[in-house]
Amino acid sequence: MAVAKEVETKDKHIKNLANIVGGAQSILYKKEDLLAYDCDGFTIHRHLPKAVVFPKNTQEVANVVKYCHENNLPFLARGAGTGLSGGAIPLNGEVIISLVRMKRLLSVDLENRRAVVEPGFVNIKLTNSISDKGYYYAPDPSSQYCCTIGGNVAENAGGAHCLKYGVTTNHILGLEVVLPNGEIIEIGKNGILDPPGYDLLGLLTGSEGTLGIVTKITVRILKNPEAKQTVLAYFDKVLDASQAVSDIISAGIVPAALEMMDKIAIEGVEAAAFPVGHPKDIEALLLIEVDGISAGIDEQIHQILQVCKSRNVREVKVAQDEQERARWWANRKTGFGAMGAISPDYLVQDGVIPRSKLPEVLSRINQISEKYGLRIANIFHAGDGNLHPLVLFDARKPGETEKALEAGSACLQVCADVGGSITGEHGVGIEKREEMLFIFNDEEIIAQTDIRDVFNPKNLLNAGKLFPTPGRCVEVKKGMKEVITSSKHKIL
Amino acid sequence: MLIATELLTELMSILPEQQIRASGSENHPLGNDGRVTVYPKSEEEIATVLKYANDNGKTISIVGGGTKRGFGGLIESADILLSLADYTGIVEHTVGDMTLTVKSGTPFKELQEYLSKYHQKISLDPAWPEYATIGGIIAANESGPKRLGYGSARDAVIGIRVVYPNGTVIRTGGRVVKNVAGYDMNKLFIGSMGTLGVISEVTLKLRPLPKYESLILLSFLEENLEEIRSFVIKFLDSMMEPTSLELLSPSLSERVMGQNLYTLAISFEDVESSVHYQEDFVKNIQPAKTKMTIFQQTEAQSFWEQFYRIGPNGTKYVVSEEIEAALKIGVVNLDVLQVIKESQILQDSYNVAVAAHGGLGHGLCQVYLKGANEDIVSAINQLRDFVTRLGGYVIVKHLPLSLRQKVDVWGEKPSYFFLLEGIKSKIDPNRVLNHKRFVGGI
Numbered sequence: 031m032a033v034a035k036e037v038e039t040k041d042k043h044i045k046n047l048a049n050i051v052g053g054a055q056s057i058l059y060k061k062e063d064l065l066a067y068d069c070d071g072f073t074i075h076r077h078l079p080k081a082v083v084f085p086k087n088t089q090e091v092a093n094v095v096k097y098c099h100e101n102n103l104p105f106l107a108r109g110a111g112t113g114l115s116g117g118a119i120p121l122n123g124e125v126i127i128s129l130v131r132m133k134r135l136l137s138v139d140l141e142n143r144r145a146v147v148e149p150g151f152v153n154i155k156l157t158n159s160i161s162d163k164g165y166y167y168a169p170d171p172s173s174q175y176c177c178t179i180g181g182n183v184a185e186n187a188g189g190a191h192c193l194k195y196g197v198t199t200n201h202i203l204g205l206e207v208v209l210p211n212g213e214i215i216e217i218g219k220n221g222i223l224d225p226p227g228y229d230l231l232g233l234l235t236g237s238e239g240t241l242g243i244v245t246k247i248t249v250r251i252l253k254n255p256e257a258k259q260t261v262l263a264y265f266d267k268v269l270d271a272s273q274a275v276s277d278i279i280s281a282g283i284v285p286a287a288l289e290m291m292d293k294i295a296i297e298g299v300e301a302a303a304f305p306v307g308h309p310k311d312i313e314a315l316l317l318i319e320v321d322g323i324s325a326g327i328d329e330q331i332h333q334i335l336q337v338c339k340s341r342n343v344r345e346v347k348v349a350q351d352e353q354e355r356a357r358w359w360a361n362r363k364t365g366f367g368a369m370g371a372i373s374p375d376y377l378v379q380d381g382v383i384p385r386s387k388l389p390e391v392l393s394r395i396n397q398i399s400e401k402y403g404l405r406i407a408n409i410f411h412a413g414d415g416n417l418h419p420l421v422l423f424d425a426r427k428p429g430e431t432e433k434a435l436e437a438g439s440a441c442l443q444v445c446a447d448v449g450g451s452i453t454g455e456h457g458v459g460i461e462k463r464e465e466m467l468f469i470f471n472d473e474e475i476i477a478q479t480d481i482r483d484v485f486n487p488k489n490l491l492n493a494g495k496l497f498p499t500p501g502r503c504v505e506v507k508k509g510m511k512e513v514i515t516s517s518k519h520k521i522l
Numbered sequence: 523m524l525i526a527t528e529l530l531t532e533l534m535s536i537l538p539e540q541q542i543r544a545s546g547s548e549n550h551p552l553g554n555d556g557r558v559t560v561y562p563k564s565e566e567e568i569a570t571v572l573k574y575a576n577d578n579g580k581t582i583s584i585v586g587g588g589t590k591r592g593f594g595g596l597i598e599s600a601d602i603l604l605s606l607a608d609y610t611g612i613v614e615h616t617v618g619d620m621t622l623t624v625k626s627g628t629p630f631k632e633l634q635e636y637l638s639k640y641h642q643k644i645s646l647d648p649a650w651p652e653y654a655t656i657g658g659i660i661a662a663n664e665s666g667p668k669r670l671g672y673g674s675a676r677d678a679v680i681g682i683r684v685v686y687p688n689g690t691v692i693r694t695g696g697r698v699v700k701n702v703a704g705y706d707m708n709k710l711f712i713g714s715m716g717t718l719g720v721i722s723e724v725t726l727k728l729r730p731l732p733k734y735e736s737l738i739l740l741s742f743l744e745e746n747l748e749e750i751r752s753f754v755i756k757f758l759d760s761m762m763e764p765t766s767l768e769l770l771s772p773s774l775s776e777r778v779m780g781q782n783l784y785t786l787a788i789s790f791e792d793v794e795s796s797v798h799y800q801e802d803f804v805k806n807i808q809p810a811k812t813k814m815t816i817f818q819q820t821e822a823q824s825f826w827e828q829f830y831r832i833g834p835n836g837t838k839y840v841v842s843e844e845i846e847a848a849l850k851i852g853v854v855n856l857d858v859l860q861v862i863k864e865s866q867i868l869q870d871s872y873n874v875a876v877a878a879h880g881g882l883g884h885g886l887c888q889v890y891l892k893g894a895n896e897d898i899v900s901a902i903n904q905l906r907d908f909v910t911r912l913g914g915y916v917i918v919k920h921l922p923l924s925l926r927q928k929v930d931v932w933g934e935k936p937s938y939f940f941l942l943e944g945i946k947s948k949i950d951p952n953r954v955l956n957h958k959r960f961v962g963g964i
């Protein structure tokens with residue numbers, strides 16, 4: 031048996047934590063090693079953790095948590111660190127519990143359509159493990175090649191195909207959770223639906239790692255659709271494209287995906303690694319996918335083509351084969367990163383609006399872009415109204431980062447004004463804490479922190495996330511009060 | 523009586539007189555009654571009543587249509603019965619966004635009829651839709667066979683307005699179909715049996731009405747569950763997209779279609795060509811020794827309309843020697859076969875009439891029992907033992923109060939009960955709302 035290496039430090043907590051997880055090979059504590067953990071996909075805030083531990087199983091997670099709980103050490107969970115709102119940033123010098131070593135697929139039960147995974151299991155691997163049998167796992171965030179299912183549960187991750195199939199919460203059947211005091215609980219035993227009691231599965235999913243650490247997940251898996259067709263449509267006017275979106279939905283079609291990119295977004299993806307050859311002078315493109323029973327698909331595609339034509343589409347085409355379809359999707363799914371090709375830095379925002387408000391919202395985002403003198407690209411899950419404005423900026427220019435943050439926040443204000451939400455899939459994290467007040471009043475925030483207190487009474491687990499900082503709460507609220515009251519009707 | 527008079531007077535000072543009614547001297551055999559019934563017409567009035575009760579140590583029982591009056595609850599009568607019967611109507615329907623905001627007392631059927639004019643629907647299929655209110659359906663987390671295709675309340679609800687016991691109105695979720703801002707508080711109230719707050723408004727995401735639908739009834743001539751099982755596995759492993767795959771016990775098939783045989787009810791809803799294509803698929807794999815009936819469009823719809831009326835309805839309770847019970851059972855999907863079989867066996871061993879059905883694609887069963895008191899109790903206990911061995915649970919959805927005090931409605935408390943209790947204590951520390959109606963006496 032290999033002898034566990036000793037840690038080289040006098041810090042007793044580091045020593046004790048190392049012992050819990052099996053020695054020096056399962057803990058990082060030197061500054062140079064910790065640097066990689068000072069932020070996640072939201073790179074604007076940074077803070078060093080106290081240590082990063084790599085437990086191998088639930089019991090080790092529970093022991094680490096219990097230790098932190100007893101010694102009042104703040105701690106948080108981390109998956110792949112792709113979160114875009116700063117949920118895994120150790121604001122308070124947390125002990126980071128990395129789940130990347132808990133990455134097994136524990137079981138697959140095709141007959142009952144479920145699989146059990148450890149939290150560090152990477153999203154795409156699940157589909158890859160069952161695709162030969164004709165099954166897949168539906169939630170498909172664009173980061174699915176590296177993000178973990180544990181992280182997906184924490185963020186209630188969505189993806190392009192969530193329009194028809196729903197987001198993560200619609201696919202979670204059971205969870206094993208280590209509570210902030212180290213106790214292990216299991217909710218949704220055997221993945222059976224509607225376990226008696228309040229819906230803790232629903233509450234934990236999307237709680238951004240503030241209520242417990244998920245150590246095992248039972249997910250629903252689906253059979254592949256029999257057929258799939260993908261359409262690409264180019265529009266000279268954004269208005270026409272958004273009207274086409276509404277018309278498709280009004281026709282009673284439920285597309286598997288319905289995505290939009292605007293001109294700047296197209297410029298970005300065409301300059302990046304997966305260009306498709308989209309014309310550069312169009313104002314918007316739609317990427318539409320329908321799937322289901324083969325016998326019904328042609329009719330729906332026909333209808334979609336008709337709609338596009340009636341909305342003055344410049345060009346519309348159906349993917350001829352799987353390769354072409356895959357090229358279109360690679361182009362779309364790498365959309366965020368592609369902004370790196372046309373701008374030194376970019377900030378991803380994540381608002382949601384009622385679909386019908388799209389033209390109004392896009393024109394207001396244009397005004398914001400002009401006001402701040404920053405270009406804003408728009409990538410949009412148009413079918414469900416989830417907008418990703420990408421604010422392009424240059425962090426080397428003094429003050430521009432702050433301007434970008436303000437512009438991003440202004441975009442969210444617009445979403446809130448039209449009756450939408452400040453986040454559709456990336457979560458609140460650190461980034462949108464104050465923006466929570468755009469849509470919730472103090473009592474509604476307290477209703478949520480009350481729930482947190484039930485699970486996490488010492489608030490050692492991932493503190494400082496999700497909710498407005500009490501000090502600023504009042505200040506921001508003052509500024510927002512007018513907006514909230516004037517648009518009360520729409521927001522409610 | 524004296525207490526009721528005092529209560530009446532006090533309530534009259536906060537609500538218009540015609541919205542208050544003293545109950546008769548006899549309590550409802552299903553319990554969950556109130557000495558005084560109030561009929562608020564606005565959210566403010568709901569809040570006023572709640573605040574009054576919370577400040578004055580009174581208890582409140584909440585009722586929508588009353589279909590689930592026999593579902594949970596150990597108390598004959600609270601101080602106040604808060605009825606949402608007069609809090610109805612559509613607040614906002616955004617046709618293009620396919621979202622609907624509605625007051626909680628609105629009967630479900632009324633909503634579906636209204637929405638059908640726009641070729642839209644709420645994708646839930648609860649029992650007794652003409653009586654059941656949207657608020658009650660959500661609070662009890664009701665779902666039907668078509669959950670397989672469309673999911674349940676937790677998949678359809680995008681926003682709730684809820685009045686907390688202290689009178690505060692809390693909005694959860696929003697009016698957009700995708701939203702992860704803050705905790706998903708909607709989930710807390712779905713299935714909470716009114717123990718946390720009064721749901722005053724619900725916002726739902728809608729679906730288009732299917733362009734075409736059909737229903738295949740596939741009856742197995744022999745009582746061979748292995749055959750049913752292998753057919754179901756083969757069918758589920760195909761790429762067909764049934765919206766229901768419900769197994770009916772022979773006794774239930776007898777009732778709804780006059781065939782005393784195990785029967786599968788397989789629904790398809792899509793464009794017409796797709797529906798017929800899927801019917802053909804089933805015909806091609808039709809097992810030997812089975813009978814197939816196919817209902818198209820309105821025939822299929824009327825089958826289901828009748829189906830949603832097979833269980834007991836709390837609004838139509840009549841006192842009789844024979845009592846009725848309804849159970850909701852959750853197991854791993856394919857274990858539904860065993861549960862339905864066991865239910866059928868109960869019929870003979872306990873002298874109770876049993877009708878049962880369960881979804882092989884989602885694992886939820888409904889079992890209806892009819893018989894004498896003691897027989898019902900023994901049958902429920904027997905079935906609960908059986909289901910517990912399968913790793914599942916049994917919830918008693920309908921039973922007279924006197925028997926609810928003998929049979930544990932919710933079964934054993936989960937190991938994490940302290941979290942449920944913690945949530946209840948935070949929101950309703952004075953136990954004003956639907957006291958003892960939920961798991962573990964919450």
Ligand SMILES: Cc1cc2nc3c(=O)[nH]c(=O)nc-3n(C[C@H](O)[C@H](O)[C@H](O)COP(=O)(O)OP(=O)(O)OC[C@H]3O[C@@H](n4cnc5c(N)ncnc54)[C@H](O)[C@@H]3O)c2cc1C
Pocket residue numbers: 070071106107108109110111112113114116117118129149170171172173176177178179180181182183184185186187188189190238239240242243244245366367455456492
């Ligand atoms: C290029 C790119 C594209 C993206 N596209 C999408 C998209 O299409 N849709 C989408 O929804 N998101 C998207 N994201 C965001 C991100 O990938 C998701 O939020 C993802 O779910 C995060 O997973 P992770 O494993 O990286 O979690 P992390 O970033 O490590 O953690 C995220 C949060 O979850 C908590 N957490 C992690 N694991 C656990 C656990 N086991 N138990 C409890 N809490 C835990 C953390 O504390 C943190 O608060 C994208 C990100 C990038 C970089």
